[in-house]
Amino acid sequence: MEYSVHSFQKDLVSGLVVGVISIPLGMAFAIASGVKPEFGIYTTIVAGILISLFGGSRYQIGGPTGAFIPILFGVVTTYGFENLLLAGFLAGVILILMGILRLGSLIKFIPKPVTVGFTSGIAIIIFVGQIPNFLGLIGVEKHESFLSNLNEIIIHIQSISVYSVITAVICLISVLLTPKIFPNIPGPLIGIIFSTLVATFLYPDHIATIGSAFGEIPNNLPQFHVPEITFERIQQLIQPAFVIAILGAIESLLSAVVADGMTDSKHNSNKELIGQGIANMITPLFSGIPATGAIARTATNIKNGAASPLSGVIHGIVVLLVLLLFAPYASKIPLASMAPILMIVAWNMSERHVFYNVLKTKTTDSLILVVTFLLTVFLNLTVAVEVGLVLAVIMFAKRMSDIMVTAKALPNPSHKHEKVESQVVTNTHDCPQFSIYNVEGPLFFGAAQTFEQTIMSSINMKPTVLLLRMGKVPFMDTTGESYFSSIVKNVSKHGIVLISGIRPQPKNLLIKTGLYDSIGEEHFFEHTGEAINYAIKQLNQNKCLGCRHFAFRECASLSGAKQQVKERKEVFTT
Structure with missing residues (x-):
């Protein structure tokens, strides 16, 4: 395909728009995953550029996503941040092997009830996890267990902050109304800027911010650092690494399929897995968390006229420039401003309509859906996917035998x-x-x-x-x-x-x-x-x-x- 000046202009516009959108999302996903917000920005920059350069989809935008939140939070809570970096690195190795072995096409054999079940479950976990920040609750401890987190909210509900609620509502309304009034301006960006300005000028000492919770965000990339790799640590982290790799493969290939449908193009699934693997191997070397293809950002990239993978590279460069020039200002963003953004992300990824349609069929698919969903919410994603797949195989074998x-x-x-x-x-x-x-x-x-x-x-x-x-x-x-x-x-x-x-x-x-x-x-x-x-x-x-x-x-x-x-x-x- 011939690349022209006009194509570059289209990539520049789409890359700029998606880059601006990715900044608050990157920080929000990092905070929800239990790590500092700047690590989400590093991931957006490094993984975003590498996935566009080496992936198999012309329009894929990579970075941290909501689907990873419960997994990454569990790894950080259990093993620590340094081990999360190694788990991400190992996941990258697994993704590259999957691509080399041409396993990209196997992802299509994962039944829809399983993917919808765990995606909806993750959405519930994300939504409920943001309630403390939305309400400004004090003294809430984060747990890996959904029920424990729910219990924390109930215990500390009396510490609700009116200032946090006002800030969150302002951000929420801004995010919802911006696309209707200014369709070409990213809603999350307007929501964060507007709510931050209100909080900064009206009640600066009455609300928790990124700076007060996590410290100042540095305006530079971290130094190159190779995590310590030992056989014992590999044994310890291979299971979470495998889960990260599988979920990353599913999310990225689903995103690539969505991009194909929007552009009448055809992605290379095995090349996409290799690109995802390269990104997830290199990103941890810059303190970045695991990344994958982001469906919403990829769709936004296409809607804004992206013509080639260069738009994804530009999106990463835009985030880098913002980090270098405006990082100190990001520290003033209230945590209450981040909560509604993640809640909307959870709402959009819940696939509620598909969930209801599968549920009302009252078939074996409904059973698989509900079991996967409940296990994701009340146990963990690993068990949910394993049980969901086993159930799907058993049900399929039963139908075939019938x-x-x-x-x-x-x-x-x-x-x-x-x-x-x-x-x-x-x-x-x-x-x-x-x-x-x-x-x-x-x-x-x-x-x-x-x-x-x-x-x-x-x-x-x-x-x-x-x-x-x-x-x-x-x-x-x-x-x-x-x-x-x-x-x-x-x-x-x-x-x-x-x-x-x-x-x-x-x-x-x-x-x-x-x-x-x-x-x-x-x-x-x-x-x-x-x-x-x-x-x-x-x-x-x-x-x-x-x-x-x-x-x-x-x-x-x-x-x-x-x-x-x-x-x-x-x-x-x-």
Whole structure:
């Protein structure tokens, strides 16, 4: 794609807008994660530039996000800030490996109820976590447990500050009204500036600020620092690092998909993971926290005319310039001004409409959604995602096993082409020597045992020939092959097994396990008619004499009762 001066102008405008938006968000996400606000700014600068340079999406804006808040706060609380940096570094390594191994496409296999469940749960945690700052509560301690934080709010509710509430409400109203009055000006920026000015001039000594809570924000990047890496620390932090990597991969690829939908473009998922990995390896070296693709900022980038990844680079440079020139002023921002911004972020990321739509279906997806949501809120995200995925796999296996059909069948004499159907089999119309089964659906671990039991329980007459019609079996796993092999071994003791219409994947599996050769290549047929013709020749004709079932058209001559066959057909047509 040709890049022009006009394209640069568009990138410059979009980068400037997104950069201005990212400053308050970066500080707010850092504070909510339990670290100093400047670390969020460092992350926005370093990760924002690197994700745009090395990622697989033209429009992706990277930085700290709300989704990471409960995870990062848990790591800081449990292991400390230095170990958070190492966990972020390790997450970067994992993301790069995921990209090299081309695992980007696997993210699409995470069910929607799981992602909506934990996203909505994170939104609740963020929203409730900002209530103390919104109300100006004094003496509130932050805990990793949601219930403990809720209890802290209840205990300290009497310490509510009218000044904090006024400041928060001013910021909230400003953020909500700005897009309607001035659509091209970032609402969070106006909200913070306006509420800060009100608090600074009217009641400066009655409200907590970033400076009073965390100290002055330095107007420079920190020195390059490599965290100490030992085998013991890696063992200790590998689980949180893995969670950070997985969540980062999900968030960034979801954001890239949103960008694709808005621009009719196509991102490279594996390159995106590598870009995210590079950013998360380098950002901790500058005291930055884990970062990922930010859906809202990426959408804003596109809406403001971004033409290339340069807009993301410009966004990082804008934040850097603001840090160098205006950092001391940021220290005067009230904590109450940050709270409504994060509350709005939580509200927007809650996916409440999707949550309700899945919930009202009252299906297994509803169960997965609710379980993932509740575990995220009341336990932790790691357990929530693990349990949600396991539940989804179990439910999927159950649904797949339910669609597996194994039914005895015979040619329908009333059909023009004598189509093989299951409903024509009756007690008086069923060949004692030759059994045909229609097999439909995936033959995998969830359905294999039922498949075997259905056949073995209904062929107690020990037929000479068993024909399995497998044209509608798209897939077979090793468990399915094992039960399939059991049927073959049992029937082969007194007869033969024929297979018709087998598809490539099941056939290749049977070849690899040796079962194909055990059955015999001559017993595999492309069409059922060929298999039936072959089977008829294998029957004991002495047993056919006097038989009154007339399951096949050949039965007339074999049993010596052509007239009775004619009568049988007349019965089926009436």
